[in-house]
Amino acid sequence: MPKREKKNVNKPDKSPAGGKARSRGGPSTPRKSGRGADQGGVSDDNCDVDTASQMSVCSDGSYLFDETQAPDAQSDDVDMQNDLEDKLVEYIDGTTQKSLQRRTECLKSLKKMLSSHVLGDLLMDRKVTMTDCIERCLKKGKGEEQALAADLTALLSIQLGHNESEEVFKSISPLLQTLTIDPSAGANVRAACTTALGRCSFISASDIHLLENCMDSFETVFRAAYMRQDGSMGKFDPQVNNLHCAALTSWTLLASISPPSKIEALMNSHLLKLPGMLHSDDVNMRIAAGEALALLYEMIRQFDKDFEGPDMMELCDTLKKLATDGNKQRAKKDRRQQRSSFRDILGSIEDFEPPYEVIKFGQEKVELDNWVWKITYVCLKEMLGPGMNSHLMNNELLRDIFQLGPAISPADISSKVSKNEKQFYNAAAFKARTKSRGKLRDKRSTHLDFD
Numbered sequence: 369m370p371k372r373e374k375k376n377v378n379k380p381d382k383s384p385a386g387g388k389a390r391s392r393g394g395p396s397t398p399r400k401s402g403r404g405a406d407q408g409g410v411s412d413d414n415c416d417v418d419t420a421s422q423m424s425v426c427s428d429g430s431y432l433f434d435e436t437q438a439p440d441a442q443s444d445d446v447d448m449q450n451d452l453e454d455k456l457v458e459y460i461d462g463t464t465q466k467s468l469q470r471r472t473e474c475l476k477s478l479k480k481m482l483s484s485h486v487l488g489d490l491l492m493d494r495k496v497t498m499t500d501c502i503e504r505c506l507k508k509g510k511g512e513e514q515a516l517a518a519d520l521t522a523l524l525s526i527q528l529g530h531n532e533s534e535e536v537f538k539s540i541s542p543l544l545q546t547l548t549i550d551p552s553a554g555a556n557v558r559a560a561c562t563t564a565l566g567r568c569s570f571i572s573a574s575d576i577h578l579l580e581n582c583m584d585s586f587e588t589v590f591r592a593a594y595m596r597q598d599g600s601m602g603k604f605d606p607q608v609n610n611l612h613c614a615a616l617t618s619w620t621l622l623a624s625i626s627p628p629s630k631i632e633a634l635m636n637s638h639l640l641k642l643p644g645m646l647h648s649d650d651v652n653m654r655i656a657a658g659e660a661l662a663l664l665y666e667m668i669r670q671f672d673k674d675f676e677g678p679d680m681m682e683l684c685d686t687l688k689k690l691a692t693d694g695n696k697q698r699a700k701k702d703r704r705q706q707r708s709s710f711r712d713i714l715g716s717i718e719d720f721e722p723p724y725e726v727i728k729f730g731q732e733k734v735e736l737d738n739w740v741w742k743i744t745y746v747c748l749k750e751m752l753g754p755g756m757n758s759h760l761m762n763n764e765l766l767r768d769i770f771q772l773g774p775a776i777s778p779a780d781i782s783s784k785v786s787k788n789e790k791q792f793y794n795a796a797a798f799k800a801r802t803k804s805r806g807k808l809r810d811k812r813s814t815h816l817d818f819d
Contacts, residue, residue, distance in 0.1 A: 453490055456481065460494065463501040468513065475505065475516035482523040484755040486762040491527050498524055499536050506543045514553075515560035518544060522567040522751050529765040530571055537572035541565060541582075548615075549585050555607035559614040562589060566618025567751060570744075571765065576627060583622050589615035593653060595644025609650040616645075616653070620660040621747050623667075624740045631667050639664065639677055646686050651702040654690065658713040663739040665717050687714040729757040734770050744769060 459481070462474030481487070491498065502524070505517035521540050525533040547553050547561040569582045593612040595601055604612070623634055638660075645657035661683075668675050677683070691710035693703055715721040716739065725736040727745065736742045748766065749756045759766050762775050 449490075452481070452485060452487065456487065456490055456494070460497060460501060463505060471505070471509075472513055472516065475513065475520060479516060479519050479523060482520065482527055483752045484758065486527070486759060488527050488529070488764070491524065492532065495524075495528065495532065495536065499539055503540060503543065506540070506547070511554060511557060514547065514557045518547075518557070518560040518564040519751070522564040525568045525571045526748070526751065526759070526763065526765060530574075533568070533572045534574065537568050541568060541573075541578075544568070545582065545585055549588055555605075555611045558589070559607075559611040562586065562611065562614045562618055563750070566614075566621050567747060569618075570621050570625065570747075576630075579622050579626070580630075583619050586615040586619040586622075590619065593645055593648060594641055595647060601644075601647055601649065603649070606650075609648075609653060613650065613652045613656050616656045616660060617747065620656070620663055620743055623660070624663055624743055626667075628671070631664075631671075635664055635668050635677075640679075643679070643683055643686065646690065651698070651706050655706060655709045658687065658690070658710055659739065659743060662713045662716045662723075663743060666722065666739045669720070684714065684718045687717065727760075729760050731776065732761070732772065734760065734772070741770065 455477070459474040459478045463471050463478070465471055465474070482491075498520075502517045502521050505513050509517060521536070521544065524536060527533075528536065544561045544565040548558055548565055550558065553561075565582055566586065569579055573579050573582070590612045592602060593604075593609075593616070626634060642657050642661050642664075646654055648654050648657070665675070665677070687710055691707055691714050693706055695703065698706075712723040716723060722738050723736065723742050725742065727734040727736065734741075734745070736745055748759075748769075752759055760770070760772070764775070767773065767775060
C-alpha cells in the first residue's frame with residue numbers, strides 16, 4: 369500500500385527585506401505551517417509541477433516590502449535626519465567653547481559623524497561656518513586639536529564634492545601647507561595636515577600648478593627618507609616615520625591624477641630615488657615606496673608598453689626579497705602585510721599584471737583593477753574608516769570617482785530577493801515537486817497492478 373502523505377507542507381518564512389534566517393548555520397530548513405492549502409497555495413489534492421515551480425521566484429515582492437509600513441519608515445527617516453541636524457549644530461557650536469577638552473570632544477564627534485553619514489545637504493548650508501571653525505582651530509589650536517581640524521577638512525571636502533569644496537580648499541589649504549612643512553610643529557600634527565592636504569587637493573584642486581606646488585611640499589617632507597649617498601638609511605622615531613609615509617602617500621595620490629605631459633618628468637626625477645626607500649626600517653614606508661613605483665610604471669606603460677626603466681633586474685630582485693621576506697626580527701603582522709603588498713607590486717612591474725581586488729558593499733561592488741583606483745580607494749578608506757561602504761552607496765563624489773553611476777534607491781534594493789529567501793522558496797518548490805511526482809508514481813503503480 370502506498371505510504372500515506374502528510375497534509376502539512378513546508379513553507380518559507382515570509383520575513384521582510386533584509387531579514388535573516390533563524391538558523392546561523394547556512395540555509396535553514398523551511399518552517400512548517402499548520403495549514404497547507406489555505407496559507408501556501410499548495411495542497412495534496414491540487415499540486416502539479418507547474419504550480420509548484422512558480423514558488424521558486426518572488427515575482428511581486430510582497431514578502432520583501434510591506435507598503436503599510438512605509439509612512440512609519442519615512443517618519444523614522446525624518447526623525448533621524450532631524451536628530452543628526454541637531455547634533456551637527458551642537459558640535460559645531462562646541463568647537464567655539466573656551467574649554468580645550470570640550471572643543472576636542474566636539475571635533476572628535478564631528479569627525480565621527482562626517483565619516484559615518486552622508487550629510488551633504490546639511491553641510492551645504494553650514495559650509496562657511498564649518499570652514500571658520502576649522503580655520504580657527506588650525507590657527508589657535510595646538511597638538512590634537514590641530515590634527516582633528518585637519519582631518520575634518522578632508523572629510524568636509526569628501527562630503528561637499530569637487531565643486532562645492534573648492535572654496536573651502538582655497539581658504540584652508542595655505543594653513544595646511546604651512547603646517548606640513550613647519551619643522552617646529554609636532555610630527556603628528558604635520559602628518560595629519562599632510563594627509564588632509566593630499567586628500568583635499570585630490571578632490572578640490574583644479575589648477576595643475578597648485579597640485580605641483582603641493583607635491584613639492586610633500587617631497588620636501590619625505591626626501592629625508594631617501595637613501596644616502598653612502599648607501600645608509602636614516603633612523604627616525606615612529607612618529608617621524610609616519611610623517612614621511614603620509615607625505616609619500618599623498619604625493620603618490622596626486623601623481624595618479626597628473627596629466628600625461630607631466631608623467632615623464634615624474635619618472636625622470638623619482639625612478640632612481642624611490643627604490644632606495646624600499647630598504648627603510650619602517651614597513652609602511654617600504655610599502656608606500658613600492659606602490660609609488662608600481663603606479664609610475666603603470667602610468668608610463670600606457671604610452672610605452674615595453675618600458676622597463678633603469679636597473680630593472682636589481683629592482684625586481686629587491687621586490688622578490690620583500691615579497692618572500694621571512695625575517696624573524698620583524699613582527700609577524702608586518703611580514704604578512706609586506707609579502708601580500710609586494711606580490712602585487714612585483715607582478716605589476718616584472719610581469720605587467722595589474723592588481724585586482726573586489727570590494728563588495730550592499731548590492732554593488734567595485735573592482736580595483738589598476739593602481740590608480742587601488743591607491744585612491746586606500747587613501748579614502750583611511751579617512752572614512754568603517755563608513756566607507758555607506759559613502760560608496762550614497763556619496764556622489766565617491767560614486768563618480770569609481771564610476772558607479774547614480775545611487776541605488778531603497779525601493780530598488782528592497783525589490784531584490786535575498787539569497788536566503790531564494791533558498792527558502794526553492795526548497796519549498798522542491799518539496800512540492802517531489803510530493804507531486806511521488807503521488808503520480810503511486811497512481812501509475814496502482815494502475816499497472818490493477819491491469
